[in-house]
Structures are given as structure tokens and as C-alpha cells.
Amino acid sequence: MKPTSIQDLATMQDEIVKSGKNTWIKVGLSTCGIAAGAQETYFELRQQLRKAQIQVEVKRCGCAGKCAFEPLVEVAMEGMPTVTYKNVSKDMVSAIIEKHITGKQVIKEWAVPQVKDKQLRVVLRNCGVIDPDNIRDYIAAGGYQALAKVLLESSPEQVIADLKKSGLRGRGGAGFPTGLKWDITSKSQADEKYIVCNADEGDPGAYMDRGVLEGDPHAVLEGLVIGGYATGATKGFFYIRAEYPLAIERAEKAIKQARAQGFLGQNILGTDFSFDLEIRLGAGAFVCGEETALIASIEGKRGYPHPRPPYPSVKGVFDKPTCINNVETLANVSAIFAKGPEWFASIGLEKSTGTKVFAVTGKVANSGLVEVPMGTTIREIVYDIGGGAGGGKKVKAIQTGGPSGGVIPEEYFDTPVTYEELQKLGSIMGSGGMIVMDEDDSMVDIAKFYLGFCVDESCGKCAPCRIGGTQMLHLLEKIADGKGELADLGSLRKISRAMQKASLCGLGQTASNPVLSTLRYFENEYKDLIKA
Amino acid sequence: MDQEQLRKEVDEIVKPWEGKEGNLIMVLHQIQNRYSYVPRDISFEVAKRLNVPLARIYEVITFYNYFKLEAPGKNIVSVCLGTACYLKGAPKLIDEIEKQIGVKPGETTPDGQFHVQAVRCLGCCGLAPVITVGQKVYSAVKPEQVAGILAEYSEPATAAAAS
Amino acid sequence: MVKAWINDIPVEVEPNTTILDAAKLVQVKIPTLCKHPDLKASAGCGICIVRVQGSNKMPRACCTPLEEGMHVITHDAEIVSVRKTVLELIMSNHPDECATCGRNTQCELQSLLADFGIREVPFDKFIPDLPKDASNGTIVLEPRKCIKCGRCIEVCQQMQNVWALSFLERGFKTRISPAGDITLSDSPCVRCGQCSAHCPTGAIFEFDDSPKAWEALGDPDLHCVVQIAPAVRVTIGEHFGFEPGVNLTPQIYAALRRMGFKAIFDTNFGADLTIIEEASEFVERFAHGKGTLPLITSCCPAWVDFMEKFHGDMIDHFSTAKSPHEMVGALAKTYYAEKNNIDPSKVFVVSIMPCTAKKYEIHRNPDMSSSGFQDVDISLTTRELARMIRQSGVDFNSLEGEECDHLLGDYTGAGTIFGATGGVMEAALRTAAHYVTGEKLAKLEFENVRGIQGVKETKINVAGHEVRIAVAHGLANVEYVIDKVRKAKENGEELPYHFIEVMACPGGCVGGGGQPYGVTDELRIKRAKGLYSEDEGLTLRCSHENPSVIKLYDEYLGKPLGEKSHHLLHTKYKRLPVYQR
């Protein structure tokens, strides 16, 4: 029976929850967990339990975000506290079974330390908690109730008004108010409209969207259907980068399951709203994260951006009005309509509401996915959650916003993360990459790295980016090789201005940011290389 | 491959995508999954079958890093050069791989055993640096481990010669 | 209407007018490089950036619509300096080879460099090492000089629907290349030359055959004759500072004679002859039911190539009449040679054409050697002629006009309008109607087939019969017409047309691939007007009235579609291996 009312869903939820057991073991099985050996740990657990004839369910789940501790195994036993074990290799399995499961004793030294920090999980609410391959798990967690409320009780106008009230801004980088974007698309007149989930996640060193898609694909899907309803779209696309095979697999499964339950397809939840989804894959081009290039890519063409206007909301995929939203944005949407816009608006700050997920990586003790309320300071993220550089090293700076962003030196770490504050420092919020650099890292090298990335990824359509990037990279290489001259810094600034002003798309307009920001804060490092 | 066989294989791949707008990239993905690159005669056949100009097909193949025009080696070694991996020592892994099997990113060993490529972030940044061989991901790789990882994939003869 | 300000000057425009076009209305010239008025903006170069008050971005004037209340600043110190940096960057990726470049003094990039006073390139130079492709003998690609504006691709893919050109790779490695990274000769290129006419630089240009012409002129053994196409007379002036559309026929004759040609013929004569043959064919098919309808014109070799490659099923519809200059070539080596007792093997025929495809047509198949020798030896474009005139020492601007050699030179108004889209149709109708009715037409003008609309469809009445007509120019526009015919045939419905004229180049030959650079619709109209006004001023305006043509049939050919005509004036077509567009 497909649910057709909120009541149906609540009943389903109850049934699933009741049928669940209080004793289980969970293993995090996302790409990175698997890379760390979680698959082996998982099989070992099942095998040994079977051998010992112990009836405990071993569940799979997505990524809990604690990358440094992978593989992660969570054990819940009736009458015992739920414990998460870290770095559980195959050979630790027998000890866990013996001591914890049979002996009912927590192995304290293997447990992930419980720390109080500012993390607050909205987007990642189900990641590492539910089995992403099982829609019943999502329903048990209250999933699809937001969709039911929206479809059965709200008009599209009301949905958009509520979303505006929540203050949600796009998490893909630019921070454009999502409610306003939906509003504009909904007002475009056309026989057909599209909504696209942008899961291209090209920022090198960031994996927030992969975490969500692998850990909780239905949360994104639900947001996308709500968006379809609000904007009047009849069809959606999931544009996922091809480098994420597991995320693609899980999204595919989620779509099939949602269709089977009547959350997608004809007459969703018995209403007269119909909407379906198709997956389209990227093919290794960072620029295809940019909206207009993404549209070209979905159309089966080279990922060339085109000038705006016309905006996608007027002329997008196959020339139809198209709304493009980031993965994290959409996962927020389903949370907002489950818990209410006021609740969401109460998190974070006035102009930056809600939470933000960061992938904290690089020279940091506890790398991982972190979700904090907007306005949390960088210091709280890097030290309280990330544990500092580790290995006795000092943190020198972070880079946010990936290749479009900039460095923020340690002395500014008390800045709260909001769209505006980060911009004032010469960086951007970006999609959530936060790379930590320590005293060993050369800022010129970092600038060169990012610029090299943009040169590799430039589509080549416009001259300022295509040639400007190459020339800047050439100058940086010259400086790094000790062959630089002081005048080269002037040339860098001059080309950079031309790229910012005359490049066609965001890639070229921001490609020089890492150079400018390192020049702003660490000009001495450039000068040292030039003198030497 | 003879013409008949080729036509049949392309037909199988194209069928599910027929009539869907913008299907070219998805079809190319299927082709590359099957042949590990996009052979030229297949491109010609796809052009006919999808009624897409050959010019468009090559425009697309050469634009996207993911598509290859030549058969890569038997084992594709991808070294992540995303930011986290770069900072955590990926360049050293590239040096080490070159030392071990004598090829740089973008090259294939003369015996066709390994094709080495640099990629931009596999999304496993927390476990940087990361390399993959085929579908298998190796995390927090140290240069000393490279030889061992490659040996897992070497043909017995080559492995014996190397050791 | 949208009201806004450009450099504080108020301006009022239709919605969706670009800042670039709006600026023109108030005499503000914003520099451009990648934008061509014929084409959708690629937004590639970044030269046309402007500032809009209240924003710190710099939008592109060529593709940003002017919006209500906008205050646009087109020039200030920063804008100009950013433009200059972009030009310097472009030059850091472009060879310094103006002096020996095919576009020297006529290059859009070069003039910007001059305007901006670029005196040095302050960056290291990275010039791609890419080979020239001169494989098809018509169009030469020199990808080192390409600035990736994308015009040629838009032209070849969208305007012409040939898909012979594409960008390959990406980023700094992006390069222009024939489809699928093959050579141009293996590509589906139909040699229309529109890419070369639209390229802003010397990255695509016509194969230069003028050295061969000079060599022939210098050979005392050879008897060099020349003919000029209809459309050349109203465009050559643009190379010498005349207004577009000025008819310089007598001056061209004079210049050619001074260059050493022994006889000066006119392709317009051939055009009249083509009409006689083609109109007779039409009457056969239409009035006597002999042959397939609709009849499709075939004087445009790029269209013939296109048809043979992509629409082979239309072969039966094609007029078998050769193009005018091929007819003149064949007659020069037979009729003219015989009458003047010249050894035909010593006659060397040069055609001056608006066209690059004619360079290929002259050896398209054995029919192009119907005289026993290759009928036309070389075909030059208007651009090549302009250079030859300069090399010859002739002061074209003050030259007195002369007459042509009448044997193969006299023409009627019908022959001259061949050079504009719709002209062949109009000329053919004048004669066909006369053949059917046997009367003189009361009104010679067929306005419905004139003008630059991509497809023109109309009906006319000939002696109580309805004749349905289509005129298409620009090869992408042809598809619509051909599709309609094909569908009707498949479904056994009534034919949508009886007679179809196709020209590969937008505007017809006045907009040909070998014409002076910088063509726009405005220019096409002016050039066409030059032809139509010549027609109006002539007393003889129908091909069948051409006394030299009448004499030719009397003395030599016999009758239209007769045996001799068939041998000398007609050709065949065959399907070419199907290229995949």
C-alpha cells in the first residue's frame, strides 16, 4: 500500500520503529569508510557472529563524518550505552564481540571520545544513523512527512513563503536565497520546467555532498520533490559527478524505492502532482558545477558556460525554466518542512540561518565532516572539533571556498563563519571545503596549487581565464623556482584584475582569489622566494 | 571487431537512451564502462545511431577528462591530487610510482599493465592521500606502501622480475 | 520601450536590445572581437566589457540586454585598462606574424591592437604548435592564429548545418579542428567559405590561387581569358573605399585587361545561358510532365556538395544545368577558341568568383572538362582579385571603365540578379513564364522572392497554373524545405513546391565566402540593391532576349537541352559516401 496521507506515513513510521530491535551493530560504509577497510570489518563481524551463533543485526549506514576514525563500528545493546568504536580493523572484531557483546563491557580505549562541541546535525541528521539503501529506515526517521505536509496542506506559494521565512541560502557557494530562487522559477511561464540537484561537487578536498548522498539520499530527494512542487517543475535531474560511483548507486536505489512508494512519479501521495527524476552524470569537469555549464552538460554538450541573462530560471535545460539547487540546500529543505521555518531561522545568525557542513581536511588532527550552526567561529571548528594541526605542529591558516576562495590566517580565526564575514576577509563561504595548513606549508605553493587546478579546469571559452590563468601560473612557477622578479607581483595583480572583471563565469572571475589572498596576508613569502 | 558485431553492441548500449534529449554523455559513459575507452569506430556508429554529428561527439569526448580516446592499461592507477591529498603528500606518491614502474600521470607502462592518472578529489579527503587501483581505494598511503600496492596487480612474471 | 543612459546620454530601445547595439544608437562604439552581427554572442573575448552603475561587475555589452533605468559606462580608465590587459593576454598566445598573414591589414585583432596602441606584450609568449591544414585546396586552417571566438563553429554548425568544424580539448589546449580530429579534406566541409568570411583573424582563409594566375599571365604560350561573376561587381569596391553596392563592372573589365587578360568575359552571360537551359528543364518537367518535380537549382557548388553528401535522395530533383561560370569556361575552350582559331589547349580560363567552393567545383567531376580540357583552370575570389589589382599597379579608384568582349560577355538584367538570393528564381521565372505563355511578361519583378529572409515561400500564376516556389539560403535553412519535400513524397501528398532555389551562403553570392570581409545583413542588402538597380536600368532584362545567347544557339549549340548543350552545359550528380554530421 502506498501512503496517501500524513496519517499513513505516521503509521508506517510507527510500525517500522516498533519492528526494530534495540540491539544492533552499525558499520559506516561510505566510500571513505570502505577505503579504510570498513567492508572487511563488516564481513568479519557478520561471519564471526554467525559462527558464534549470536543473534545481533549488523546494519550498514552512511558516513558519520569522523573520517579520522574510520572504520567506525557502533554497538547498541539492550541496557548498555551506545558506543562507537574507532579504527576498527578486521582483527579487532573478535575482541569487540567477546568483550562488548558477550561480556557486556565497553572497551573504553577503543571508543570514540565523547566531546562536547558546537556540532548540530540538520543536514547530516541521518548520516551514519540510517541505512541509506533502505527507504524504511528513512521513513522510520520521519522521512517524507515534510513532503506529505507540503503536498497535502500547502500551496506552492505557501511553500515558497515558508522557505523565504526560513532564511535558507544556497549552500553551493553563492548563498543566493533559495526561497527567492524558487519564487522566480515558479513565476516563469512555460509548458515544462525542470529542477536540478547539483551534485557535481568539484571543490578538490571537499566531500560534503558525497557524504549526504551516500549517507542519506532520500533527504535530498525529498527536498527535490518539494522544490518541484513549489516551482512547478515536472521533471528533475540529479547531476552527479562520475567520480562518486557509490553516491550514484545509492541515489539510483533511492529513486527506485521512492517511486515504488509513490513519492515520485505519477500522482505523488495520491495528489495530482506528478514529478519524476533522472540521473545525469558529470564526466570530469569542475566547470560543470557552474549553473550554465551544468545545463550544457545535461544537454549532452561541452560544458561551456553561457552569459546570463537569460538566467536558468528563464531559460535553462533544453531552454526551459530551470531551478538549480545544491545537495546540501535540498537536504535542508526537507528538514525545514519537517520542523518548520521558524525552527530553522532560529539556528545560526540573522542573515545566515541554519547550519553549514564543512569538510575539514588537510593538516588537522580529526579530519571529517563537521556541521555547525552558522556563526560558529573558525577557531571552534579547527581546534574544538578538528583538534588543531596535530603532531605538535601549529596551524598557519585555512582555505575556505576551494579554488574560488582564499586563505584565512590564524589571527582571524575568531571570525564567525557567515557569508558576509568570510567575504570581508577575502575568502568566501564556498560549498564547505575547509583545508587546514600548518607551519610547514608554503603559501605560494598553495596559491600555485589552486591556480593550477583552475588552469586545468578552465573550459577555455573566454580569453581572460584561458590565457590569464596560464600566464599567472607561469609567473607563480617562476617565483617558486626562485627566478621571480618583484615586477612579477605587479603582473600577477594586473592579470588578476582582468580575470576578475572580464572572465565570463565564476571560475575565471574567482580563480585568482587564492593568489590575491595569499598576496594579501603572506606577501613576505613571495618576496622571500624572489630574493632567494 | 567486425562491423556487424559492432553495430549490435552499440545498439544494445544506445537502446535504453534512445529518444532522450541530451543522451550523448550518458551513452559515452556506457561505452567507456564497456571498452574502458571510446574507440573511434564506435564513435562513428554512435553518431549514426543517435543522429548526433561526429563533431559533437569529439567535442564532448575531448572536453571531459573522464573520457579516453585510447585504451588505457589493464590497471588504472589514479592518484588523487585534490587539495587535501596534495598537502598530505600525494606528489611524493607520484614520484614513487614513477620510480617503481617508470611512468608519469597520463602514461601507460609499455607492457600495458598500468595506466597512471592524476585525479582531482575522490571525495575521501579525510583519509588523504588516496590512490585507487581500478575500483579499490587505498587510503593514507605512504610512499613505502606503493610498491606493495602495485605488486598486488602485477602479473606473476612481472612481479617476480620486480622482486 | 526601455529607457536608460549610456555615458549619461539618454537612450530608448526595444526590450532585449544589447548594450552594444544601444550604444551604437548614441554614437558610442564599444570595441568587440568575438561578436559578429550575424551570430549569437559567444561572449568569449571579454573586450566589450562595460560598467553598470551600482555594480562592481563588468558585464559584456555584446550579450547583455539594456535594462530600464540602467546607467552604463562604456569607457573609463579601468575599463580601458582591463581591455588592454585582455588584448595583451590574447597576444601572448598569438604569433606576431602580421606581415605575412593572410589577414594583414584586414584583421579585426590587428586593428584592435593598433587602436589600443599595444606596443609590446608584457608576458612570455606561448604559441601553440599546431600544423596548417590546407588539405582541401579551398579553405586553409591555421589554428595557431585562432583566438577561439567560436564564430566559425557557429557558422559551420548552426548557420550551415555542416558540422565540419569543432573545438577539441579544453582550457588553454582548446583548438579549432575539423570534426573528429581529421583533415579538412576528410571532413564533411562543403567549402562554402563562410567560416573564412566570419573569422576575425587569419586562422581561416581562402586557398590563394593568385600566384597561378600570375604565372599563367606571364606565360607567352597561354591565351588567358577571364570572367567575373554577378556578385563580384558590387562588392570589389569595398576593398577600394567605395560604398558597398556600387557597381564597378566597367572598371573591373579595364583592370583585368590591363593585367594582361586577352579576353574579358562575364559570368552574367553564362547566367543567362543557365537560365535558358534551366527554364527549359522546368518547362519540360512542369508543363510536359517529363522529369521529377520540384526542380532544384544547382548553380551553387557548396549546395551541390551538401546535397551529394547529405541529401542524396534529391539527386533526381536537381537541375542538370551547370553553373554559369562552368558554361562560360566550356564555351571559351570550344566556341570562342574555334571562332578565333586558338588552340583550345592554350586557352587558360580564370573565374573571378564571390565563392570559395568554385575552387573545388572546377574539378568536381569529368563533366567539368567537357571541352576536352579542364573548362575553368582556376577560380579566384573577390578578395584575391582585390590583391591582384593592387599588385598589378592599376589605380582602381581612378580607372576609366571599359567594355567586355561581347562573344561571351553580353548579359541581361536576369543574369546580373543571379548574385542575390532569389535572383536565380526570378530570372528563371521570367523566362519560364515566357516559354509557357509565349508572351512578354507585364511585370518582371517577383518581389516575394527577394530579400534576406532565410526561407521565402510564394505562389505565382503562370498561364492559369499555380507554381509553388521556395527560395532558401544558408544551408541550415535548406533543411526545412527539403524536409517538407521528402515528407510529402513519403506520404504521397501533393508536392509543397514546384521549383526551389538554394544558395549556400546567407544572402546568396553577394554574401559569398570569398567576398570582402565584414559582411552583415545590412551589407548584403546594399550589395543586392546594387544588382537589382543594374537590372532595372537595363533594357534587356530576360535571359532569352540576350542577343549573344541567341546567336550562340543559332551558330553553335542548336537548341536548349539539345545534344551539344547536353554535352557542354549539363552535368550529373552522385551520392557521396555518407558523412555523419
Ligand SMILES: Cc1cc2nc3c(=O)[nH]c(=O)nc-3n(C[C@H](O)[C@H](O)[C@H](O)COP(=O)(O)O)c2cc1C
Ligand atoms: C566554477 C563553479 C563551480 C561550481 N561548482 C558547484 C558544485 O560543484 N556544486 C554546487 O552545488 N554548486 C557549484 N557552483 C555553484 C552553482 O553554480 C550554483 O550557484 C549552485 O549550484 C546553486 O545552488 P544553491 O543555490 O543551492 O547553492 C559552482 C559555481 C562555479 C562558478
Ligand code: SF4
Ligand atoms: S571563466 Fe574560464 S571557465 Fe568560465 S567561461 Fe571563461 S574560460 Fe570557461
Ligand code: SF4
Ligand atoms: S578525495 Fe581525498 S584524496 Fe582526493 S582531494 Fe579529496 S582528500 Fe584528496
Ligand code: SF4
Ligand atoms: S591574425 Fe591578425 S593579428 Fe594575427 S598575425 Fe594575422 S594579421 Fe596579425
Ligand code: SF4
Ligand atoms: S608595421 Fe612594423 S613590423 Fe610591420 S612591416 Fe611595418 S615596420 Fe615591419
Ligand code: SF4
Ligand atoms: S567552408 Fe563551410 S562547410 Fe567548410 S568548414 Fe567552412 S563553414 Fe564549414
Ligand code: SF4
Ligand atoms: S578559427 Fe577564426 S573564427 Fe574560428 S574560432 Fe578561431 S578565430 Fe574564431
Ligand code: SF4
Ligand atoms: S551561383 Fe553565384 S557565383 Fe555562380 S554564377 Fe551565380 S552568382 Fe555567380
Ligand code: SF4
Ligand atoms: S552561394 Fe554563391 S558564393 Fe556561396 S557557395 Fe554558393 S555559389 Fe559560392
Ligand code: FES
Ligand atoms: S569516512 Fe565517512 S566521513 Fe570520512
Ligand code: FES
Ligand atoms: S574517505 Fe572520507 S575523506 Fe577520504
Ligand code: FES
Ligand atoms: S565581443 Fe563581447 S565578449 Fe567578445
